Amino acid sequence: MRLFALRAVIAAEMQGRQLMRRRLALAILIALPVALYLAMLGQSRESAIQFGALGMSWSVACASLFAVLAAREAEPRLLLCGFRAAELMVGRFVLLVGGGMIFALAAALAMTLASSPISEGALIGACVLVPPVAVSLGLAVAAVIPHDLEGTLVIIGLVGVQLALTSGTWINVILPMDGPIQLAYRAGGSSSAPVGWSVLHAVATVLLLLAIASLSWSLRLHVRRAAAA
Amino acid sequence: MANVSTERLAAPAPADGSPPIGPVLSARGIAKAYGSKRVLRGVDLTVRGGEAVALVGENGCGKTTLLRICAGLIRADAGSVAVRGGIGYCPQQPGLFDLLDADEHLAFFGAALGLRRSESIAAGRAILADLDFPVGDATVARSLSGGTRQKLNLALALLGHPRVLLLDEPYQGFDRGSYVDFWDHVSRWRGEGRAVLVVTHMLAEHSRVDRVVELGTGAHRSAASGAGA
Numbered sequence: 001m002r003l004f005a006l007r008a009v010i011a012a013e014m015q016g017r018q019l020m021r022r023r024l025a026l027a028i029l030i031a032l033p034v035a036l037y038l039a040m041l042g043q044s045r046e047s048a049i050q051f052g053a054l055g056m057s058w059s060v061a062c063a064s065l066f067a068v069l070a071a072r073e074a075e076p077r078l079l080l081c082g083f084r085a086a087e088l089m090v091g092r093f094v095l096l097v098g099g100g101m102i103f104a105l106a107a108a109l110a111m112t113l114a115s116s117p118i119s120e121g122a123l124i125g126a127c128v129l130v131p132p133v134a135v136s137l138g139l140a141v142a143a144v145i146p147h148d149l150e151g152t153l154v155i156i157g158l159v160g161v162q163l164a165l166t167s168g169t170w171i172n173v174i175l176p177m178d179g180p181i182q183l184a185y186r187a188g189g190s191s192s193a194p195v196g197w198s199v200l201h202a203v204a205t206v207l208l209l210l211a212i213a214s215l216s217w218s219l220r221l222h223v224r225r226a227a228a229a
Numbered sequence: 230m231a232n233v234s235t236e237r238l239a240a241p242a243p244a245d246g247s248p249p250i251g252p253v254l255s256a257r258g259i260a261k262a263y264g265s266k267r268v269l270r271g272v273d274l275t276v277r278g279g280e281a282v283a284l285v286g287e288n289g290c291g292k293t294t295l296l297r298i299c300a301g302l303i304r305a306d307a308g309s310v311a312v313r314g315g316i317g318y319c320p321q322q323p324g325l326f327d328l329l330d331a332d333e334h335l336a337f338f339g340a341a342l343g344l345r346r347s348e349s350i351a352a353g354r355a356i357l358a359d360l361d362f363p364v365g366d367a368t369v370a371r372s373l374s375g376g377t378r379q380k381l382n383l384a385l386a387l388l389g390h391p392r393v394l395l396l397d398e399p400y401q402g403f404d405r406g407s408y409v410d411f412w413d414h415v416s417r418w419r420g421e422g423r424a425v426l427v428v429t430h431m432l433a434e435h436s437r438v439d440r441v442v443e444l445g446t447g448a449h450r451s452a453a454s455g456a457g458a
Contacts, residue, residue: 003343010340018328021369073324076302077385080318081341223301 004087011083011091015067019099025066029059030103037111045115046188052111053126053184054159057134057177060100061155064138067092069148079223089217093135093210100131115188122195123187129180129202136209137176143216176205252313253278253424254299254393259308261294268294272308274426274442278392281415281425283435286444292428293321295444296395299426314392321397321428323382327371331357331381334370335388342389349388356384359414361407375402383411394418397428412437 019026033055040048075088108127117123137158141151162175172178179202182193252275259272268291276282284292297303299310300318325334332350339349354364360380370378383399400411412434418425419439427438435441 007340010337010346014326014329014333014337017333018326021328070328071326073320073322074326077318077320077324078338078341080300080302080316081338081389082343083341 004084004090007083007087008091008094011088012095013091015092015095016099018070019063019067019095025063029063032059033107037107041114044188045117046185046190048115049111049117049123049126049188050181050184051163052107053130053180054163054177056100056104056107056127056130057137057159057180058155060096060103060131060134061138061141061159062152063100064092064096064135065142065151065155066148067096068139068142069146069151072146076221076223079221085217085221086214089139089210089214093139096135096138097131100135101128104128104130117187118189119187122183125195125198126180126183126187129183129199130177132206133176133180133202133209136206136213139213140209140216143213143220146220173201176209179203179205251277252311254313254426255311256295256299257309257311259295259298259310260306261291261298261303262306269298269305269444272444274299276393276424276426278313278424279419279422280440281419281427281438283438283441284426284428284444285430285435285441290444292444293397296397296426296428300395312393315389316393316395317386317389317391319383319386319394319396319399321401323370323378325370325378325382325385328369330367330369331362331364331384332367334381334385338385338388344389353384353388356387357381360384361410376404376407377402379403380407392423394423394425394427396426398430399427 033052036055037048037052040051071088078088079085104127105124108124111117111127112120112123115123137155141154145151145154158175159177162172162177162181165172165175172182179198179200182198182201183195186193186195186198254274254276256272256274259269259274260267261269268289272291272295274282274284274295284295286292294303296318298305298308299312300316301310302318326337329337331353335349335353336346339346339353342349344352357380358364360383362377362380362384370381373381379399379402383396386394386396386399400408403411415425415427415437425438
C-alpha cells in the first residue's frame with residue numbers, strides 16, 4: 001500500500017511538472033470558460049453560470065485527455081519497469097482533480113461575486129463537481145479513443161450536446177456533465193433536479209468513467225510478464 | 230523454416246573468463262499477425278547470459294514486433310517467452326516524456342524499479358555520463374537533439390542493471406563517436422554477463438556480436454533460431 005502511494009505520488013508530481021510547463025495551454029484552458037462566462041454574462045445569470053461550468057468541463061476534460069496522450073509512448077516502459085497502471089492513473093487523477101479544483105473554486109468565487117446566484121451553495125457545488133467528472137471523462141475518452149483529434153471531438157460533442165438541451169429531459173441523464181450542470185441551473189434559479197440527484201449522478205458518472213478507463217487501460221497497457229527461463 | 234539464416238561469429242563467453250551462462254531469454258514458436266498480415270511465424274530465439282546477438286532483417290519483417298513480444302509489451306498469437314532476470318527495453322522511437330528533463334525521467338523510471346530518487350539519479354547520471362550525455366542539463370526531452378534524446382532513451386533501459394537488454398536500433402541519431410562507443414558498451418555489457426539483443430541494419434558491426442539472427446521475409450515467414458539456441 002505504501003509503495004502504491006509512493007508511486008502514485010511521483011506519478012502525480014511528474015504529471016504536475018509537465019502540466020506547469022505548458023503555460024500557453026494552461027492560459028487557454030483558463031481563458032476558455034472565462035470567455036464563455038463573460039460572453040453570456042450580459043444575457044442571463046443562469047446562462048452565464050451554465051456556460052461557465054460547461055467551459056470548465058471542456059478545459060479540464062481536455063487537459064485530462066492530453067495528459068494521457070502525452071504519456072502514450074513512455075507509459076508502457078514505466079509498466080515494464082514495474083509501475084502498475086492503477087498507480088499511474090490514481091496519480092494523474094489526483095493531480096488533475098486537485099489542479100481543477102483550485103481553478104473551480106476560484107471560478108466559483110468570481111461567479112458568486114459577478115452573478116449574485118440564487119443559490120451560492122449550488123454554484124459552489126457545481127464548480128466542485130466539475131473537476132472529478134471532467135477528469136474522469138478525459139481519462140475514459142483517452143483510454144478508449146487514444147487519438148488527439150478524435151478524443152477532443154468526442155469531448156466537445158459530449159459536453160456541447162449539454163448546451164443544446166433544456167433541463168429535465170431524459171437525454172440529460174445519460175450525459176456525463178449533467179450532475180454539475182443541474183446544480184449550475186439551480187444556482188441560476190431554474191433547476192428542477194434535487195441536489196442529491198445531481199451529486200449522485202456525478203458520483204455514479206465518475207465511478208463509471210473510471211471503470212471504463214481502468215478496463216481499457218488494463219487491456220491496452222498490460223505488460224505480459226515472461227516465465228522464468 | 231524458410232528465409233532464416235543464423236551465423237555464429239564468436240563463442241559467447243563472459244569477459245572474466247568464467248564459463249558461458251545459460252539461456253537468459255528464450256522465445257519459442259512465436260507467431261504474430263496484424264489482421265491478415267502474418268509478421269512472425271514459429272520464431273525461436275535464445276540468448277544466453279554474456280552473449281550479444283544482432284537481430285537483422287528487411288524492413289517490416291517483424292524485428293521490432295519480436296522485441297516487443299520478448300519485452301512483454303505486445304501479445305504473441307502463439308508461442309512463449311521465458312526470461313531470467315529483469316528486462317531493459319530501448320524502443321526505436323524514444324519513449325520519453327517530452328516535458329520532463331533527464332533527472333526527472335531517472336527519478337520516475339527509478340521509482341518504477343523501486344529505487345529512491347537519489348539512487349535513481351545517481352545511477353542514471355553515471356550511465357548517462359558513460360554515454361556522453363550532458364549530465365545535469367535541465368533541458369526537457371523535446372528540446373534535446375535527436376541523438377541526445379536517444380542516449381536518454383538508452384540510459385532508461387539500462388537503469389536498474391537489467392540482465393536482458395532488448396535494444397531496437399538504439400543508436401539512431403548518434404554522432405560517429407557515440408556510435409562507435411555504443412558498440413564498445415555492447416561488448417562491456419556482454420562481458421558483465423548480460424544478454425544483449427540488438428536490432429540493427431549495420432552490417433559492419435556484425436563482428437561485434439556473438440551471433441547474427443536474420444528474420445526473413447516472403448510468403449513463408451521465417452523462424453529465427455540462433456546457432457546453438
